[in-house]
Amino acid sequence: MDRFLIRGGRPLHGTIRIGGAKNAALPLMAAGLLTxxxxxxxxxPRIADIATMAELLRQxxxxxxxxxxxxxxxxxxxxxxxxxxxxEIVSKMRASILVLGPVLARCGEARVSLPGGCAIGTRPVDLxxxxxxxxxxxxxxxxxxxxxxxxxxLTGARIVLPFASVGAxxxxxxxxxxxxxxxxxxxxxxxxxxxxxxxxxxxMGARIEGAGTDRLTIxxxxxxxxxxxxxxxxxxxxxxxxxxxxxxxxxxxxxxxxSEHLGAVVRVxxxxxxxxxxxxxxxxxxxxxxxxxxxxxxxxxxxxxxDMQAQFMALLSVAEGASMVTETIFENRFMHxxxxxxxxxxxxxxxxxAIIRGVPSLSGAPVMATDLRASFSLILAALAAKGETVLxxxxxxxxxxxxxxxKLGGCGAxxxxxxx
Ligand SMILES: CC(=O)N[C@H]1[C@@H](OP(=O)(O)OP(=O)(O)OC[C@H]2O[C@@H](n3ccc(=O)[nH]c3=O)[C@H](O)[C@@H]2O)O[C@H](CO)[C@@H](O)[C@@H]1O
Ligand SMILES: C=C(OP(=O)(O)O)C(=O)O
Numbered sequence: 001m002d003r004f005l006i007r008g009g010r011p012l013h014g015t016i017r018i019g020g021a022k023n024a025a026l027p028l029m030a031a032g033l034l035t036x037x038x039x040x041x042x043x044x045p046r047i048a049d050i051a052t053m054a055e056l057l058r059q060x061x062x063x064x065x066x067x068x069x070x071x072x073x074x075x076x077x078x079x080x081x082x083x084x085x086x087x088e089i090v091s092k093m094r095a096s097i098l099v100l101g102p103v104l105a106r107c108g109e110a111r112v113s114l115p116g117g118c119a120i121g122t123r124p125v126d127l128x129x130x131x132x133x134x135x136x137x138x139x140x141x142x143x144x145x146x147x148x149x150x151x152x153x154l155t156g157a158r159i160v161l162p163f164a165s166v167g168a169x170x171x172x173x174x175x176x177x178x179x180x181x182x183x184x185x186x187x188x189x190x191x192x193x194x195x196x197x198x199x200x201x202x203x204m205g206a207r208i209e210g211a212g213t214d215r216l217t218i219x220x221x222x223x224x225x226x227x228x229x230x231x232x233x234x235x236x237x238x239x240x241x242x243x244x245x246x247x248x249x250x251x252x253x254x255x256x257x258x259s260e261h262l263g264a265v266v267r268v269x270x271x272x273x274x275x276x277x278x279x280x281x282x283x284x285x286x287x288x289x290x291x292x293x294x295x296x297x298x299x300x301x302x303x304x305x306x307d308m309q310a311q312f313m314a315l316l317s318v319a320e321g322a323s324m325v326t327e328t329i330f331e332n333r334f335m336h337x338x339x340x341x342x343x344x345x346x347x348x349x350x351x352x353x354a355i356i357r358g359v360p361s362l363s364g365a366p367v368m369a370t371d372l373r374a375s376f377s378l379i380l381a382a383l384a385a386k387g388e389t390v391l392x393x394x395x396x397x398x399x400x401x402x403x404x405x406x407k408l409g410g411c412g413a414x415x416x417x418x419x420x
Contacts, residue, residue, distance in 0.1 A: 004391040004405065006382035007414035008364055011250030014411035015282070018238045018256040019045040020071075020231035022400045023307075024193040026095040027170040028200055028231060029053045032062060032076030033102035034178060035204060037226030042073040044231060046402045048395070050074075052093045056085060060103065077226065080107055087113040087144060093399070094118055097125050097167060100146060101175035104137060110148045114141065119371040121330035127161055127168035134159045135172070135179055156181030156220055164189040164214065164300045170197055176218040177206035185216040191301040192261045196232045203227035235261040236307045237401060238283060239269075240376050243311040244408065245285040246274035247318060247384040252411055257283030263302035268294055268312065272319060293321035293358055298329050310336045310377035317345035318384055319358040326353045336374035339367040343381050343389070364389040369396045376401065383413055392420065 020043035030053070032039040044050060054064040054074070061081030067073035083103050090096040090113035103110040117123055129139050129146065135154040140147045156179050161168060169189040174197075176183035188194070190212060198211040204224040209217045233256040245252045246269060259266050259278045266276050269285075271294045277284040293316055298306040306329040316323040317340055327333045334354055337347045343365050346357040364387035369375035375397035382389035394417075397404065405415045 001392070001420045002394055002417050003420050004379065004394055005416045005418055006364070006379065006389045006391065008383050008385035008387065008389065010412050010414060011248045012245050012252050012408070012411040012413060013250050015253045015255055016241050016407045016411060018233045018241070018254050019043070019402050021045070021193055021196070021234035021236070022047060022049055023166070023191070023236070024196040025050055025231050026053050027098050027174070027193065027197050028229065029057060029074070029076060030098040030102055031174055031197065031200055031204070032057060033060060033080060033099060033106060034174060035224040035226060036077065036079050038075055038077040039204065039226055040067050040073060040075050040228040042071055042228065042230045044072045044074050045234065046072050047400055048398045049093055049095065049400060052089065053095065056089045056096055056099060059086070059089065060099065083107050083110050085112040090115050094123060095167070097128060098171055100128060100148065101132065101171035104132065104148045104150055105154050105175040105178045108149065108151050108153060110146070112146045112148070114144055114146060119335060120333045125167070127163065127165045128171045131159045131161070131168055131172040132175060135175060135183065154179035156183040156218070158184045158186065160186040161188065166191050166194065169194055169216070173197060173201065173208070173216060173218065176220060177201050177208065178222070178224060179220040181220055183218045183220065185218070186214070188214050188216045189300060190214055192232060192235060200227065200229040203229055232261070233258060236305065238262065239265045239308045240311050240401070241407070242269055242274065242276065242283070242285045243315045243380055244383060246272065246287050246291065247315050247380050249287045250411070251286045253279070253282040253284050255282045259283055264304040265308055268296055268304060272315060291315065291319035291358070293319045293323035293356070295324045297326040300329070306330055306333060307373055309333060310373040311380055313337070313347065313354065313356060314340060314377040314380035316356045317347065317359065317381065318362060321358055323356040323358070324353055325356065328352065335370040336377045339370070339374070339378055340381055342367060343385055345381070361386055363387055366390045366392070369393040372396050372400045379404070383408070
């Protein structure tokens with residue numbers, strides 16, 4: 001197991017290339033199950049979750065290969081030979097549930113392990129299952145597996161989601177794209193990654209209206225065909241590096257960063273004293289003056305993303321004044337708080353809210369990563385802290401951030417990956 005050694009106190013200067021979005025790449029790879037023709041995805045991030053999804057697609061029978069080219073590209077294609085997604089793979093990554101809709105729609109049956117909870121919350125999949133039932137699937141839960149059948153195929157329906165779930169919207173979109181008739185998804189999630197999935201499905205021959213709105217209309221087609229699709233830049237990676245510039249001071253261009261995808265993040269960064277300027281092909285981040293405390297509440301897109309909450313908490317821990325951060329999406333997403341407090345932060349949690357009293361400086365310490373975004377919040381704290389931080393359990397980080405040491409090191413940070 002690797003660790004990061006970080007020596008803090010150096011402002012970042014330079015350029016960081018933002019990779020393709022993890023949360024777009026995973027459903028896009030699952031969309032490869034909707035056709036036997038070749039789906040080529042470009043701008044794929046080099047992260048562990050992509051390798052896990054490739055492993056899952058391969059065990060379904062698809063061929064997944066590096067397609068070559070300048071950016072990392074994947075070529076996905078072939079016939080589905082197994083309709084089962086086994087516990088051994090699904091338990092590594094919750095997004096594995098995204099194969100359920102495509103395999104069921106394509107084969108008339110699917111057996112997918114229930115993903116279970118994870119560190120940040122219980123994360124049920126009831127909305128995925130109810131939506132598929134509305135499309136005519138018969139679903140049983142047995143021995144920890146979702147057993148779904150639709151021997152006569154799926155049929156379009158009107159589905160009203162009680163909560164705008166990202167994953168449920170994606171699963172239903174993919175299944176409905178080859179169901180017979182019209183499906184309407186009301187209160188659909190509006191995250192940019194959904195728009196990216198719609199764009200790819202349309203390039204594969206799907207008929208979908210309403211991308212970017214909370215109402216998606218899908219007219220099912222008999223079959224989809226191959227396509228080539230570039231994955232959109234990762235808005236969470238972009239926001240995370242913006243926080244790195246904010247917490248250390250300095251001046252960095254985030255190549256590929258798009259402010260239009262960041263939703264409320266830009267406004268909150270600016271309120272906290274971080275300058276954000278959209279330039280051609282890059283998001284320019286600077287901080288000249290001090291950081292100010294702000295109140296933040298997580299919400300579905302275009303609200304402030306839960307996937308940026310931990311990183312902002314690190315930034316606010318050294319801002320002047322008090323801040324309140326309220327987490328409304330996941331019930332257990334404050335695990336970074338005790339670790340940040342070990343580095344000198346003053347944060348109290350009361351239910352779904354955390355009160356942060358800004359301190360003048362943090363100090364390096366041995367700390368432990370608990371989940372993906374919490375890991376990066378500790379890196380951010382370490383970059384600003386006096387002295388050395390040793391961050392262990394960075395396999396959480398490797399799930400979703402590529403080349404962290406190279407990207408930060410290239411801007412002057414002292415960060416080294418060492419084997420434990
Ligand atoms: C791979 C991927 O894209 N992951 C993202 C996706 O996760 P994911 O798709 O799992 O998130 P959802 O939007 O589905 O979940 C949001 C909330 O709805 C609840 N819920 C969801 C589905 C369901 O059937 N029943 C239910 O109760 C969840 O427990 C959670 O409290 O969106 C989250 C919210 O923006 C992000 O934090 C994740 O990074
Ligand atoms: C929670 C996250 O991912 P996942 O849904 O894949 O667990 C995340 O990206 O912060």
